[in-house]
Amino acid sequence: MPADVLRIALPLPLPQLFDYRAPGAAEAVPADVGRRIRVPFGPRQLVGVVAATGPAGTDAPPLREALEWLDEQPLFQGESLATARWLARYLHVPLGEVFATALPAGLRRGDPLPATAAHGRALTAAGAGAVDTLRAGGRPRRLAELLRAGPVADDLLDDAIPGWRAAARGLEERGLVERVALDASALPAAVQPGPTPTAEQADVLAALRATEGFTPVLLEGITGSGKTEVYLQLIAEHCLARDRQALVLVPEIGLTPQMLGRFRARLGVPVHALHSGLSDGERARTWAAAWRGEARVVVGTRSAAFVPLPEAGLIVVDEEHDGSYKQQDGIRYHARDLALVRGKALQVPVLLGSATPSLETLHNARAGRYAHLRLRTRAGAARPPRVRVLDVRKRALHAGLSDELLAAVRGALDADGQVLVFRNRRGYAPVLLCHDCGWSAACPRCSTDERAMPMTVHAGGRRLQCHHCGSRRPVPMACPDCAGLALQPQGVGTERIEELLAARFADVPVLRIDSASTRRRDGLARELAKLGDGPGILVGTQMLAKGHDLPKLVLVCVAGIDEGLFSADFRASEKLAQLLVQVSGRAGRAERPGEVLLQTHHPEHPLLQVLVGGGYRAFADAELGQREAAGFPPFAHMALLRAEAKQAGAAEDFLRVAAAAFNQARDGLPHGQARTLLVSGPVPAPMPRRAGMHRAQLLLCSQARPALHAALDAVVDGLHALPEARRVRWSLDVDPVDLY
């Protein structure tokens, strides 16, 4: 009998597994499933994961032999293997691509699973003698002083001295500091005691303590109500005390330092971070530490939803409504939904926390599928902010801000407070217009004859930038159409607001926060630290809406939300309501009361009325009613097939063949199911051209999930082989969050 072969999942956009003989003429055995392996593929080498073993087909050509095993033991086992298979089936993507997405970059490339003893820095003998020779106040000096008492773990240095790595590198080159492996005893010493839970927190904790096995829980708590305190207590009790692991998902890398610092101080165990601001090596180490069960608490962004949890005790998804949990390219998974699937397989509670739960989650809670716990008051002395709508019709505006708003800013600063001015548009101005002929700057790679995509003015008016494809060019000296010199920036972005505020309020710091300054691991924390404790102004986009604790913030001004009130996207109102409530929640989080000003030309708009009058819940009730009437999610399930091509028409050709296949599959469904499945399109994408590509899409929608998935099962694998597929790039998005 011929020996069994390895069926390997490779990171390729092809639906099948690939057969190989085991390396070194060894027998393939079932225990190999889940191990990484290097294989020859055409002229290349690829890293795959064994998905199955079995007999070779009798008429199969002689198989190639795999090159080498990369792990002794499977990296995917039990739950993690089952989850990867489930995700591949659910999203209709190749298993090999799911494995690749689940692994951090280093392991995906085939690096060995790294050693995971915690590392830190220590002074060398030469360093101990040289501390006082370093420039006082400089980062190297502060680092050296901190190390005087003994080695300090890297993650604690992250909290203590932002930017310490560059300083350490310099000192290492001079032989003053070295990298050392730490034993567990070098980790956090003193555990800070937490506050006594409020009555509401105590009730919530009692309910959570009573949970057994898989329990999805929506923790709906207004901003500042102490949700994070609940997570901390629960992790201590449910995980650390029972020797189990906790996974905490957070939406933004900018939030992790604040969260990590708080977790480390309170839990007294190493807390591992996993986000895109870390090096490949650091990410692989955290992943390996979790796989070995050494990492007890992992705090991370979207991709951390894949982290192995052999001894799982709890999964928390903070700000569960946040859009960043959905991966928007490659394997388009939703980290919150993945967390729920894993919680079920691992039989642990999954806690979804938010002040503004997604309509999907609210709908599930109401249907009784999730437990629903609430925190209705702010913890400590803080009170919810007062919200006022400022009608600015017919008012003079300065960089988009009314006199009344500017007066309120002055008042808050004079009272020694800090102010946040929120505008959801980066750059200086959204459009550059010629006042003489009406020409406006449009992105040549994203515009069509029918539809111009404006380029945003940046750098104080000197640069044009496309927010869709990233292309940049200098602002022209004269209008390219009429050669006139009357080029004027139209509209207002955060740069222009910053310019105005800096001129008007020259006595205080004015700080603009944008995605560029906060991409680095501690970028946001470092920026916010510049504001200090005195009066000052923050200007920024939605970056600033999320979970930051700014105790001195007394006034939040929201400008320019009017575009968002009239968007065509059916989720736009939900996103805007969440944003407004979250950004408002930044005000008045300590003793001082907070105020929120919403400046608008549409004070009578129902969304604003409902929000101001009844808060997020009233909004959500109304919105769910509308979604149900319109047959939109969460009352229906969608999948979006996107295609793009260099040639005009190619994407539509491909989608037309796909649509025919879906319609045929629908006719094969049981009558009741078939009726609920709608295939619409192909239609041009909402952005019909982007970065030079022509784009179109096909939308599938059904009230019954089984009908949708039955159609996808029947059709998607076959799309890879279509001749029309060769000229396009296509992707399937199951449960799309935006229809772009």
Ligand SMILES: Nc1ncnc2c1ncn2[C@@H]1O[C@H](COP(=O)(O)OP(=O)(O)OP(=O)(O)O)[C@@H](O)[C@H]1O
């Ligand atoms: N029981 C308590 N007693 C006193 N202060 C508390 C208590 N619980 C939380 N706090 C404080 O209240 C503030 C808000 O708490 P926390 O950050 O946990 O709220 P949150 O609901 O997670 O906030 P958000 O989601 O709006 O960021 C923090 O400064 C926290 O230290």
Ligand SMILES: [Zn+2]
């Ligand atoms: Zn563009």
